[in-house]
Amino acid sequence: MNTYLARRLFQAIPTLFGISILSFMLMLLTPGDPITTITFNPNAKPEATAMLRRQLGLDQPPLVQYVYWLVGNDWREIDVNGDGVGDVQGTRRGVLRGDFGVSIALKRPVLEVIGERIPATLLLTIPAILLGYFIGVIVGMLAAIWHRTWFDQVSRVLSVFGSAIPAFWLGLILIIFFSVNLHVLPMGGMRDITQEDTGFNIVQSLPYMIMPVFVFTLGIIAVISRYARVQALEVLSQDYIRTAYAKGLGSQYIRFWHVARNALIPVITLLGGAIGTLLGGAVIIEQVFNWPGLGRLVIDAVSQRDYPLIMGSVVISAVLYIFGLLLTDVLYSLIDPRIRIS
DSSP states (O other): OHHHHHHHHHHHHHHHHHHHHHHHHHHHHSSOOHHHHHHOOTTOOHHHHHHHHHHHTTTSOHHHHHHHHHHOSTTSEEOSSSSSSOOEEOOOOOGGGTOOOBOTTTOSBHHHHHHHHHHHHHHHHHHHHHHHHHHHHHHHHHHHHTTTSHHHHHHHHHHHHHHHSOHHHHHHHHIIIIIIISOOSOOSSSSOTTSOOOSSOHHHHHHHHHHHHHHHHHHHHHHHHHHHHHHHHHHHTSHHHHHHHHTTOOHHHIIIIIIIHHHHHHHHHHHHHHHHTTTTTTHHHHHHTTOOSHHHHHHHHHHTTOHHHHHHHHHHHHHHHHHHHHHHHHHHHHHOTTOOOO
């Protein structure tokens, strides 16, 4: 197992480099200019704008900018005045040395800004994923066991319903119904801003979590229940299931030890992707419910062309996605003893 994990982690290194290069080049090709966003002054002098561009390293070719982002620029002098002579020593240490840079718009370290937003995003995504998988697997298994009954038909309709409705539309409908009309749930945000700020408080955020977590969970249930149902029906049609019934084994034993464990193996494949999109998957939901998480931070960074913040979010999401795939492979061996990782 340790050898396998080490090999997978080693294989993830070129994957991360590929993701970072592709994301960096696509980011530079998008229309817009971070300098214009920073100054927001149409009458700014071209000399001052050019000096700021050189100071941030945005005057360099794309490949050079990527090298500076990767390994830093503290080993060279920056020509701020544009006279061909180095004026200021570079300060960045590079991602490979743990320095993700400073946010252009917020003037703060990227890791510090992201670290402040991650707890809020996890507060939405972790309950949604846990509830979504738990309810989705149960609904899918029951729909397969009670095949062609009213429960099966209703679960299929609800699955299509949950997959077809856009998250932003459902979120707005819930806000109008529960917040505007009934006044039973807060409209948005993470806490009551009129109260004293006591820091990160889950209890205080619970009323604000109900609607966004529901929207997030509904989409997960729709996918997982349909997938679990199909896999369970396939397992139920296998010969060894009929043999188990013929041997007189109990229905509960067969459904749990044979049907459920074998049907869950393909479902776990989706778990790796769900964990990988944990930080970025709530972008729309956070925007609709004004939730101060990483999703809203990424949207603001893209609109402001905040290159260091965008790349920091991409790298963290990529690492989390690779970790999710690795966790999926480990869970395979725990659920099915026939699978051996060598």
